[in-house]
Amino acid sequence: MNKVTLGFMALLIGTSGLFFTADSATFTTQRVVAGLEAPLFVTSPPGDFDRLFILEQMNARILILQNGQLLPTPFLDIKPIVGTTELEEGLISLAFHPQYASNGYFFINYTTGASLTVIARYTVSSNPNVADPNSEVVLLSFSQPVPIHNADMMAFGPDGYLYVTTGDGGTFHDELNLAQNGNRFYGKVLRLDVDGGFPYAIPPDNPFVGEPLVRDEIWAMGLRNPWRASFDRLTGDFYIADVGAEDFEEINFQPAGSPGGQNYGWNNYEGNTQVGYGPISPVVPQVTAPFFTYPHTPVYGAAIGGYVYRGSALPQLQGRYFFADYNAGQIWSFIEQGGSLTGLQNFTMDLVPPLYDINNINSFGEDAAGELYVVDGVEGEIFKVVPLTDEILVTADAVNPPIVIPPGGGSFTFTLNLANPGGAPQNFDLWTDALGVDTNSPSDPLIVRSGLTLPPGASVTRSVVQPIAGTTPAQDYWYRVFAGVYPNQVFDYDTLTFTMSGAELAGIPPGGWEPLDLLNEPEAAAAPAAGVSIRPNPFNPVATLAYTLPQAGQVSLAVYDLQGRRVAELVNGWREAGAHQVTFDGSALASGLYLYRLQAQEVHTAGKMMLVK
Numbered sequence: 001m002n003k004v005t006l007g008f009m010a011l012l013i014g015t016s017g018l019f020f021t022a023d024s025a026t027f028t029t030q031r032v033v034a035g036l037e038a039p040l041f042v043t044s045p046p047g048d049f050d051r052l053f054i055l056e057q058m059n060a061r062i063l064i065l066q067n068g069q070l071l072p073t074p075f076l077d078i079k080p081i082v083g084t085t086e087l088e089e090g091l092i093s094l095a096f097h098p099q100y101a102s103n104g105y106f107f108i109n110y111t112t113g114a115s116l117t118v119i120a121r122y123t124v125s126s127n128p129n130v131a132d133p134n135s136e137v138v139l140l141s142f143s144q145p146v147p148i149h150n151a152d153m154m155a156f157g158p159d160g161y162l163y164v165t166t167g168d169g170g171t172f173h174d175e176l177n178l179a180q181n182g183n184r185f186y187g188k189v190l191r192l193d194v195d196g197g198f199p200y201a202i203p204p205d206n207p208f209v210g211e212p213l214v215r216d217e218i219w220a221m222g223l224r225n226p227w228r229a230s231f232d233r234l235t236g237d238f239y240i241a242d243v244g245a246e247d248f249e250e251i252n253f254q255p256a257g258s259p260g261g262q263n264y265g266w267n268n269y270e271g272n273t274q275v276g277y278g279p280i281s282p283v284v285p286q287v288t289a290p291f292f293t294y295p296h297t298p299v300y301g302a303a304i305g306g307y308v309y310r311g312s313a314l315p316q317l318q319g320r321y322f323f324a325d326y327n328a329g330q331i332w333s334f335i336e337q338g339g340s341l342t343g344l345q346n347f348t349m350d351l352v353p354p355l356y357d358i359n360n361i362n363s364f365g366e367d368a369a370g371e372l373y374v375v376d377g378v379e380g381e382i383f384k385v386v387p388l389t390d391e392i393l394v395t396a397d398a399v400n401p402p403i404v405i406p407p408g409g410g411s412f413t414f415t416l417n418l419a420n421p422g423g424a425p426q427n428f429d430l431w432t433d434a435l436g437v438d439t440n441s442p443s444d445p446l447i448v449r450s451g452l453t454l455p456p457g458a459s460v461t462r463s464v465v466q467p468i469a470g471t472t473p474a475q476d477y478w479y480r481v482f483a484g485v486y487p488n489q490v491f492d493y494d495t496l497t498f499t500m501s502g503a504e505l506a507g508i509p510p511g512g513w514e515p516l517d518l519l520n521e522p523e524a525a526a527a528p529a530a531g532v533s534i535r536p537n538p539f540n541p542v543a544t545l546a547y548t549l550p551q552a553g554q555v556s557l558a559v560y561d562l563q564g565r566r567v568a569e570l571v572n573g574w575r576e577a578g579a580h581q582v583t584f585d586g587s588a589l590a591s592g593l594y595l596y597r598l599q600a601q602e603v604h605t606a607g608k609m610m611l612v613k
Contacts, residue, residue, distance in 0.1 A: 029383035036380040042365030083113030146170035158236035165226035174267035182214030191219035207261030222264035228305035241305025249303035253291035302326035306364035329359040392483040393607040403498035409470030419459035538610035
């Protein structure tokens with residue numbers, strides 16, 4: 001299996017926290033609920049497209065979000081039997097039985113005041129929104145040496161068995177050597193048949209059945225703190241994110257159909273490096289290398305596993321595995337392809353919405369439709385990854401990049417284009433923010449204009465000067481320009497980057513930005529200019545691009561892929577003033593996002609079009 005080496009990762013991370021940035025904004029996050037108490041997980045029963053079940057760790061409750069509203073009565077409240085003295089204790093995980101609709105079974109993992117980890121089954125009551133609190137059946141329990149590294153993520157695999165990840169017992173270097181001890185449950189993946197016996201049975205093909213030095217329940221060993229793990233709902237591949245000690249964070253990968261029996265090496269290995277804190281298991285002396293590692297640093301320090309995206313709202317993300325770092329508040333994604341890693345990108349800028357921080361990512365979630373959620377456990381918020389709706393298209397291009405602001409402050413200039421691709425007038429607000437790459441903290445949003453309108457097919461282009469105060473902390477920034485309905489709905493946005501030099505790294509102070517009028521004129525509306533209307537959008541495989549020219553002139557209209565390669569030249573020549581249209585045929589192209597660019601006289605506009613086959 002190929003893996004990313006340390007040298008490659010050090011090059012990717014550098015000092016700015018970037019791996020690769022996205023080529024063009026096509027999605028963002030939308031806050032779906034706030035005011036929660038230490039949320040830790042979100043999921044839905046199979047086939048239940050109307051409800052989200054939210055796990056509150058410290059309150060030891062499961063709440064239901066239905067039609068955008070939290071139901072007043074918890075689905076389950078087990079606070080009296082749960083102990084929560086540390087960050088990694090409490091109600092830790094939730095998994096619905098694959099046949100939940102017929103048997104009503106769901107499984108939870110929690111810790112008790114007596115330092116026990118408990119894996120238990122509960123049953124829904126006659127009220128589908130309330131579980132029976134007296135239905136608990138304990139599958140297994142074991143004591144915890146210290147109140148950290150409890151891990152214990154649970155998920156049903158494609159084989160119908162329940163998989164449970166466990167931490168190493170919590171000592172810093174696993175001084176008790178529990179992760180390599182086959183007779184203890186710590187630092188393992190367990191695999192249980194919850195239908196074949198009471199309270200469970202051992203799957204006959206578990207890899208260590210009959211091995212006297214390893215418990216029959218164990219599927220894999222050698223993990224430190226596998227806080228989150230998940231199955232790809234399409235392929236059955238298994239991803240395990242393991243929090244490192246002081247050298248590396250890692251993502252482990254088991255392809256579908258794996259026979260199990262892997263030893264991921266801890267506490268003899270951390271990442272790809274043999275650290276030798278303890279001996280390797282004599283039963284499985286061959287260590288399985290992690291699929292992906294990145295260095296544990298003062299900024300990066302806790303890998304939080306997510307999911308492979310398999311929803312339908314964002315076809316451009318199909319097959320991408322998302323994960324985060326809790327300490328850094330950064331979100332990345334890659335694609336596993338034939339045992340190799342491809343397409344590594346940093347999506348933090350895309351997924352941190354305007355106005356809100358997502359700095360304490362302790363989990364991801366997935367609903368019944370395969371749509372992706374991000375959980376901020378400290379702020380008590382849950383965000384859903386959603387597509388941009390593109391009622392107004394935004395293009396912001398820096399003049400004379402790269403932009404470096406001196407310590408005393410300064411300014412930069414960019415060209416802003418706003419276009420209405422639709423067939424009706426569009427009202428919108430326009431605002432900006434700046435997101436620190438290292439601190440992942442957005443500035444206070446600037447509502448530079450509200451109540452704007454663009455006629456159908458219209459566009460407006462302006463040159464904008466953004467002043468930057470000398471008190472702005474030194475780091476790299478994503479500068480974002482949004483169009484939408486302030487503050488929660490984003491139609492589209494574009495991003496450019498700048499570097500502030502010479503000051504101490506810190507959060508962005510409120511009011512540290514100068515408000516500015518991006519349009520520099522009383523009215524935002526423009527007469528129909530070189531705007532482009534696409535019908536339909538998304539399209540398959542043919543779309544009609546209509547545009548109106550206020551005056552005759554030389555016109556260029558072309559389509560590009562996200563790598564900047566021109567895939568079609570639709571217009572290149574003189575056109576008279578008035579309305580024009582041209583057909584674009586994407587039959588020979590793959591599904592995905594494409595960009596068009598129209599240039600006419602001194603006016604230019606660009607936008608997005610989605611081919612979905």
